[in-house]
Amino acid sequence: MAFQQVNIVVASKQAELLSDELMEIGALSTAIEDAYAGTDKEQPIFDEPNEPSAEIWEQSLIIAMFDEAADIKQALALLPPALQVAEADYKITSIEDQDWVKLTQSQFDPIHVSDRLWITPTWHEAPQDGAINIELDPGLAFGTGSHPTTFLCLRWLDANMPVGATVLDYGCGSGILAITAAKLGASQVVGVDIDKQAIRASHDNAVQNNVNIEVYLPDAQPEGQFDVVVANILANPLRILGQMLSGRVKDGGQIVLSGILEEQVEEISALYQQWFDMQTATIHDGWACLFGKKRA
Known part of the structure; x- marks a missing residue:
């Protein structure tokens, strides 16, 4: 079974809410990362127990997985108005089925x-x-x-x-x-x-x-x-x-x-x-x- 991976760059304050909404409209899974990971702008953040984080990333990358048959554009149109994603702000790639255990x-x-x-x-x-x-x-x-x-x-x-x-x-x-x-x-x-x-x-x-x-x-x-x-x-x-x-x-x-x-x-x-x-x-x-x- 193949999948569609959708990468969306958003302001970090919206990331968790948008991630939850993506699950509501059919995403099989979501993950949130630093949008600048692996670059000079990467922001390492280390939290400790009972100490709330004093900072968040400037920009977050949401990685959402959808079924290969999903209509991504139509699904994203179902997002609430405040969380609408412009077509220029997301990228869709096809992920072929693999032996995920071996991978x-x-x-x-x-x-x-x-x-x-x-x-x-x-x-x-x-x-x-x-x-x-x-x-x-x-x-x-x-x-x-x-x-x-x-x-x-x-x-x-x-x-x-x-x-x-x-x-x-x-x-x-x-x-x-x-x-x-x-x-x-x-x-x-x-x-x-x-x-x-x-x-x-x-x-x-x-x-x-x-x-x-x-x-x-x-x-x-x-x-x-x-x-x-x-x-x-x-x-x-x-x-x-x-x-x-x-x-x-x-x-x-x-x-x-x-x-x-x-x-x-x-x-x-x-x-x-x-x-x-x-x-x-x-x-x-x-x-x-x-x-x-x-x-x-």
Whole structure:
């Protein structure tokens, strides 16, 4: 089955309303993107929990999919007067039917973390004999290794985690960091997340990788301290959870923090300096990874 894709550039304040109206007049799906994505005018916007975004894109691109038999011009004429789209403001392209599963899979190649560590989707063969290979498919829970924050944490674990260490992965998402710690030789690994979907994904991914990790919602997590605590979340929860996270690290143990924008490094590092000897942050694509050793 083929489809028609309609690209419409609109003022961002109208984008959500127009997207909803397109669904009402027969669109099979809609998506909203920055109209300037991939250009010098692109506007990266990063929202945090409980903090409303202070800005929106200047212009939005709505991508709407219609059945191949739909009369797009007639359908758009049904939009409310305030949302009418001029013919010059939209573009229609034909999308041929494809094996969408294979197409999606083709977009995810193995991720080379280090000389000995790879993250590989299950439909790929392990790219390097003898390497530590984490089998992980893209899914609903955050964390496949492709995002800079996850990648930085993986690199830290690979280079610095002592064999036999106990590890807490706070905000475990897909379980990728917890699973990696287990494969790198941790003696105990605990993952914690507020999302039940993440708990399920972490458990399933651990089974896929033949490792044993314990995964809990925050209210059910076990007490105790760890040699290494990793928290790949965002700056706002890292601010709120600072004292709690520091309390989960043994004296002389290490903390690894990510999900931090480069411009937030100084503030978050100063906060955790209360408990840790913080080291120089590692930066990748505008994101930072902080780490430090807990003082006795």
